[in-house]
Amino acid sequence: QKEDLEVTLLPAGHCPGSVMFLFEGEKGTVLYTGDFRLAKGEAARMELLHSGTRVKDIQSVYLDTTFCDPKFYHIPSREECLNGILELVRSWTSLSRYHVVWLNCKAAYGYEYLFINLSEELGIKVHVNKLDMFRNMPEILYHITTDRCTQIHACRHPRDDDCFRGNRLPCGMTCQNGTPLHVISIKPSTMWFGERIK
Numbered sequence: 001q002k003e004d005l006e007v008t009l010l011p012a013g014h015c016p017g018s019v020m021f022l023f024e025g026e027k028g029t030v031l032y033t034g035d036f037r038l039a040k041g042e043a044a045r046m047e048l049l050h051s052g053t054r055v056k057d058i059q060s061v062y063l064d065t066t067f068c069d070p071k072f073y074h075i076p077s078r079e080e081c082l083n084g085i086l087e088l089v090r091s092w093t094s095l096s097r098y099h100v101v102w103l104n105c106k107a108a109y110g111y112e113y114l115f116i117n118l119s120e121e122l123g124i125k126v127h128v129n130k131l132d133m134f135r136n137m138p139e140i141l142y143h144i145t146t147d148r149c150t151q152i153h154a155c156r157h158p159r160d161d162d163c164f165r166g167n168r169l170p171c172g173m174t175c176q177n178g179t180p181l182h183v184i185s186i187k188p189s190t191m192w193f194g195e196r197i198k
Helices: 078-093 112-122 190-195
Strands: 005-011 019-025 028-034 060-063 099-103 182-186
Touching: 078 099, 078 112, 078 182
Parallel strands: 028 060, 099 182
Antiparallel strands: 005 019, 019 028
16 A cells, blocks of 8 residues: 655754654654754744644654653753853853863764854864864854864863863863863763753
8 A cells, every 4th residue: 555655854953964854644744853952933933844824734743752751841941051151161261271161072963053152252163173074064164173272172082982080181182381271071961961950
């Protein structure tokens, strides 16, 4: 038995290239979200979720449930998180050029929003190990660098992701011009946040 099915890919906002699937067929419409992160109002602006002036009738939604747990009752918005990180990074890096921040990012992708906004607001490029994986995202290339002499790092140690001991950054940098660095670590993680707050 055959049925025509229309499949539409919608931006999921989770990381570059992430999508939700909208399946439309004779038996109805289904939205499969997968991992997604949409700001309030973003879905309302997705033209492909609408038919004319109204939202399409969706019979079923397969919703990613990673954070469907009472311990994640309140997850701050992306903007709230960015503002908190901006305030912390600005106050720390303004103390001296030897005060640096390590963004302890567990995944390779998904932090582009943070890197771009920190760089734009503070005028500081973010150190990453390699530019290769960002080659197809030209909008971020101006905001990242492989030059270790910067105050914001998102570098990762090749063998130990949790490498952060004393004032040593994962890239191995310990000082600039002979002056020891003062390093703070920020772990931008919803999972970590949910495990530590009621």
